Amino acid sequence: MKEEIIREVYRVLEDRRDNPVDSYTSHLMQDSDKRAEDKILEKVGEEAAEVIIASKNDENLVYEAVDLFFHTMVLMVYKGVELDEILDEFKRRRS
Numbered sequence: 001m002k003e004e005i006i007r008e009v010y011r012v013l014e015d016r017r018d019n020p021v022d023s024y025t026s027h028l029m030q031d032s033d034k035r036a037e038d039k040i041l042e043k044v045g046e047e048a049a050e051v052i053i054a055s056k057n058d059e060n061l062v063y064e065a066v067d068l069f070f071h072t073m074v075l076m077v078y079k080g081v082e083l084d085e086i087l088d089e090f091k092r093r094r095s
């Protein structure tokens with residue numbers, strides 16, 4: 001099912017965290033000149049602003065929203081949150 005892609009990307013991000021390679025997401029999750037958490041939070045803020053702009057301009061909304069979802073996922077992975085915790089919370093809100 002198409003939703004499986006979220007789980008697939010989440011798994012890749014967990015692997016990038018645990019087995020770093022020379023890639024954007026591994027670098028984002030590794031401490032460097034800046035603490036990893038601060039770098040990731042900076043991107044979440046940036047992407048949230050880009051979603052606001054995209055919505056006001058009625059353009060690139062899906063692209064920018066996926067950037068925001070994605071960087072929020074990177075934050076969750078970095079903080080050790082399991083995907084099922086997120087899905088369970090969405091489920092809980094349906095009741």
Ligand SMILES: N=c1c2ncn([C@@H]3O[C@H](COP(=O)(O)OP(=O)(O)OP(=O)(O)O)[C@@H](O)[C@H]3O)c2ncn1[C@@H]1O[C@H](COP(=O)(O)O)[C@@H](O)[C@H]1O
Pocket residue numbers: 009012013016023024025026050066067070
């Ligand atoms: N889904 C994504 C994904 N979405 C966005 N990005 C990166 O997030 C960065 C966004 O930064 P910017 O906003 O500056 O770049 P931009 O959006 O192109 O430009 P602007 O928004 O500034 O206009 C870009 O470098 C994108 O490549 C992503 N990088 C990786 N993934 C997934 O994560 C996997 C692992 O990625 P790597 O570890 O980098 O191989 C990939 O196979 C993908 O499945």
